[in-house]
Amino acid sequence: xxxxxxxxxxxxxxxxxxxxxxxxxxxxxxxxxxxxxxxxxxxxxxxxxxxxxxxxxxxxxxxxxxxxxxxxxxxxxxxxxxxxxxxxxxxxxxxxxxxxxxxxxxxxxxxxxxxxxxxxxxxxxxxxxxxxxxxxxx
Amino acid sequence: xxxxxxxxxxxxxxxxxxxxxxxxxxxxxxxxxxxxxxxxxxxxxxxxxxxxxxxxxxxxxxxxxxxxxxxxxxxxxxxxxxxxxxxxxxxxxxxxxxxxxxxxxxxxxxxxxxxxxxxxxxxxxxxxxxxxxxxxxxxxxxxxxxxxxxxxxxxxxxxxxxxxxxxxxxxxxxxxxxxxxxxxxxxxxxxxxxxxxxxxxxxxxxxxxxxxxxxxxxxxxxxxxxxxxxxxxxxxxxxxxxxxxxxxxxxxxxxxxxxxxxxxxxxxxxxxxxxxxxxxxxxxxxxxxxxxxxxxxxxxxxxxxxxxxxxxxxxxxxxxxxxxxxxxxxxxxxxxxxxxxxxxxxxxxxxxxxxxxxxxxxxxxxxxxxxxxxxxxxxxxxxxxxxxxx
Numbered sequence: 001x002x003x004x005x006x007x008x009x010x011x012x013x014x015x016x017x018x019x020x021x022x023x024x025x026x027x028x029x030x031x032x033x034x035x036x037x038x039x040x041x042x043x044x045x046x047x048x049x050x051x052x053x054x055x056x057x058x059x060x061x062x063x064x065x066x067x068x069x070x071x072x073x074x075x076x077x078x079x080x081x082x083x084x085x086x087x088x089x090x091x092x093x094x095x096x097x098x099x100x101x102x103x104x105x106x107x108x109x110x111x112x113x114x115x116x117x118x119x120x121x122x123x124x125x126x127x128x129x130x131x132x133x134x135x136x137x138x
Numbered sequence: 139x140x141x142x143x144x145x146x147x148x149x150x151x152x153x154x155x156x157x158x159x160x161x162x163x164x165x166x167x168x169x170x171x172x173x174x175x176x177x178x179x180x181x182x183x184x185x186x187x188x189x190x191x192x193x194x195x196x197x198x199x200x201x202x203x204x205x206x207x208x209x210x211x212x213x214x215x216x217x218x219x220x221x222x223x224x225x226x227x228x229x230x231x232x233x234x235x236x237x238x239x240x241x242x243x244x245x246x247x248x249x250x251x252x253x254x255x256x257x258x259x260x261x262x263x264x265x266x267x268x269x270x271x272x273x274x275x276x277x278x279x280x281x282x283x284x285x286x287x288x289x290x291x292x293x294x295x296x297x298x299x300x301x302x303x304x305x306x307x308x309x310x311x312x313x314x315x316x317x318x319x320x321x322x323x324x325x326x327x328x329x330x331x332x333x334x335x336x337x338x339x340x341x342x343x344x345x346x347x348x349x350x351x352x353x354x355x356x357x358x359x360x361x362x363x364x365x366x367x368x369x370x371x372x373x374x375x376x377x378x379x380x381x382x383x384x385x386x387x388x389x390x391x392x393x394x395x396x397x398x399x400x401x402x403x404x405x406x407x408x409x410x411x412x413x414x415x416x417x418x419x420x421x422x423x424x425x426x427x428x429x430x431x432x433x434x435x436x437x438x439x440x441x442x443x444x445x446x447x448x449x450x451x452x453x454x455x456x457x458x459x460x461x462x463x464x465x466x467x468x469x470x471x472x473x474x475x476x477x478x479x480x481x482x483x484x485x486x487x488x489x490x491x492x493x494x495x496x497x498x499x500x501x502x503x504x505x506x507x508x509x510x511x512x513x514x515x516x517x518x519x520x521x522x523x524x525x526x527x528x
Contacts, residue, residue: 011269019269043389045270045514051387071292071393071515073284074339079277088275090338092285092393092515099389102274102515115292124273132273 009081010127017048021060026131031121033099035061042099065121065133067095074110089113093135104134113137142410146236147372148526149364150179150357151486153479156319156471159256160351164194164203164474165210167353168252172211175248175355181367183212188244188358190219190231194253195261195349195474207250217243224510225422226380226522227251228354228479233378233524235358245363252353253474259349271514279512280346283425284338286517290394290427291340294442298340300449301426302331304461305344305468307453308423312465314455314495319350319471345426345468352473354483373489373504373526377408380522383513397521398435398507406437409525411503413437418488418498419459420481422509423466428518432507436523455496463488463496478508478522485526503527 013023025032033042036050037057049056071092075082082088089110094100105113106122119135126132152174154167168191176183189211191204200206204220217238221227231249238244255261276282290296309326312318326344334344357369364372384397406412413436421432430444438459439447453461464470464484467477485504487493493501504526511519 009268009272011273013269016264016266016269022269041389045266051389071285071289073281073288073341074336075275075281075284076335076339077280077337079275081272081277082275085275090274090276090281090285092289094390100515102271102276104274115288126273134274 008126010130017046019046022046025060025062026123026133027129029123030062031065031133032060033063035059042095042097044099044101063095063097065095067093067119069113069115069117069119070094070100072105072113072115091119091135093119101133106134106136108137142376142408144374144376145360146239147359147361147364147374148232148356148486149359149369149372150175151354151483152178153317153354153483154352155317156350156352156473158319158321158348158350158471160254161257162254162351163258164196164252164254164353165207167254167351168207168250169211171250171252171353171355172248175357179357179367179369181246181357181369185246185367186213186248187215188217188235188238188247189213189215190221190235190247190249192221192227192231192251192253192475194476195255196253196258198261215244217247223380223382223508223520223522224475225424225478226508226510226520227475228356228482229378229506229508229522229524230380232356232358232375232482236375239358239360245359247358249356249358250353251476251479253476254351255349255474256351266514279424280338280341282512282515283427284341285515286393287340287427290431293394295445296340296427297445297449298332299328300430300445301345302328303448303453304426304429305331308462308466309469311455311463311496312469315464315470317470318465322465322469322471341425347424347467347472350471350473352471353476354473354479356479356482356486371490373486373528375524376527377405377525378523379404379408380520382520384521385516391516393516394431396431396435396517398432398523401521401523402436405523405525409527411525415503416459416505417500417502418463418485418504419461420485420504421462421507422478422481423462423468424472424477424509426468428509429461436505455493455498460498463493463498482506482524489526489528501528
C-alpha cells in the first residue's frame with residue numbers, strides 16, 4: 001500500500017509486538033521507546049520482553065530525541081521504497097538515554113554527515129498521516 | 139594435546155557449479171550434490187542414516203523442507219537436523235552431526251546445503267523489519283555493512299587498498315576454480331576495485347557477494363566406519379564453536395567487537411593450535427571487511443591492525459596464510475544460504491590434495507568460519523568456526 005505522493009511503503013503497526021505507542025507518539029511528534037522498568041534502560045527495536053531481564057515489565061516512555069551519530073552510510077543503489085530518495089543518508093544514532101536507533105539524516109548533504117555529530121529527532125512524513133523518526137544534524 | 143577429539147571425520151565432500159539464475163530448485167541442486175557425494179565416496183545411498191539440511195531462501199515458505207528433502211533423495215534418516223543459522227549451517231551441521239553420531243542417533247550423516255535464491259527468492263524475514271528497518275531504507279546487508287565499516291574506520295582506520303587486495307586475491311583464486319560462476323572468472327586489478335561502484339559508503343561493489351544458486355554436501359561419520367566403507371581420504375574436525383546474538387543484551391555494545399572474539403580462543407583451545415600453526419584460512423566472506431575483521435579476531439594480527447596485516451601478508455594459495463583459495467563466495471558466487479558450505483568444501487578439497495592449480499602446499503589443517511544473519515544496527519547474528527586437521 002504505497003503512498004501516491006512518495007511511493008514509500010507505509011508500515012503496518014503491531015504485526016510483531018504491540019508498537020501502537022511508537023506510532024501514536026510519532027503522529028504527535030514524540031519519540032516513544034520501550035523502557036525496562038526493572039533496570040531503567042531503554043531498548044530499541046521493541047521486544048516482547050526486556051532484553052536485560054527477560055521479564056515483561058516494560059512500558060513506553062518519551063525520549064529526548066537528542067543523540068550522537070554512532071555510525072553512518074549513504075545508500076546509493078536502488079531498492080524497494082527507495083525511489084527518489086537516493087543518495088540516502090542513514091545513521092545509527094546513539095540517543096542520550098543510552099539506546100541506538102537507525103534513522104535517516106535529513107536536510108543535509110549526505111557526504112557531510114559524520115560520526116560524532118550531534119543530532120536531534122526530526123519527522124519524516126511518509127504518508128499524509130504517518131510520520132517516522134529521522135534526524136537533523138544540530 | 140590431550141583430549142583432542144579425533145573420532146569423527148569428514149569423509150567426503152561435493153559441490154555443484156555456482157550459477158546465476160540457473161532456473162533450478164534447491165531440491166534439484168541438492169540431488170546433484172548428493173549424487174556427486176556418493177560417486178566421490180563410493181558409498182551406497184542406504185548407508186546414510188543421518189541428514190542435516192540447511193534452510194534455504196528459495197524454499198523458505200515450506201517449514202518441512204528438510205523432510206521433503208529426505209523424500210526427494212530417497213533417504214530414511216534416524217537423525218534429521220534442519221539448520222537455520224544461514225551461513226553457519228554447514229559447519230554447524232557437521233558439528234551437530236558429530237554430536238549425534240557420538241550419541242548413537244546415526245552413524246553416517248550427510249550435511250547438505252542447497253539454495254537457489256537467484257532463481258526463486260521466497261524468503262520473508264518478517265518480524266520487526268517492516269516497521270523499524272525498512273522505513274529508513276536499511277533493507278539488506280550492504281547498508282548494515284556500510285554502517286559497520288564506517289564505525290570500524292572511525293575507530294581503527296581502513297586502508298581501501300587492503301580490502302581491494304582481499305578482493306583481488308580471491309578473484310585470482312577463483313580463476314582456478316571450475317565451480318566458480320563463469321562471469322567472475324576474469325582477473326581484477328586495484329584500479330577495477332577503486333572504480334567499482336559505491337553501494338553504501340564506504341562499501342563498494344567488489345567488496346560484496348552476489349546471490350547465486352548452488353549446493354554442497356559433506357559425509358560425516360566415525361573414522362572407523364569410514365574405513366569400513368573403504369574410504370581413505372578424510373579430515374578430522376577437531377574444533378568447533380559458535381555463538382548467536384553476541385552482545386545482544388547490550389544496546390551500546392561496540393559493533394566492531396564480534397562473536398569471533400569469543401569463539402576464536404575456544405577453537406584454538408580445543409585443537410591445541412595457535413594462529414601461527416594455521417595452514418589456510420577459509421573465512422565466510424559475504425563482505426571483504428568481515429574477512430579483515432576475522433584476521434584480527436583469530437589473532438593473526440592485533441585488533442585494528444587488519445589493514446596492515448592484509449597488505450603485509452601473502453594471502454595467495456602459495457603464501458604464508460592462503461585465503462579463500464577457491465575464490466570464496468565473493469568471487470565464486472554465493473549459493474544462497476548454502477554459502478557456508480562453499481568455504482568448508484574448499485578446505486576439505488585442499489586437505490584432500492585436490493586443489494589442482496590452486497593447491498596449498500602442506501595442507502595439514504584449515505580454519506573455516508561461518509556468518510549467519512544480519513541483525514539490526516550491529517554486525518552479524520551467528521558466528522561459527524571449525525578447525526580441520528589431517
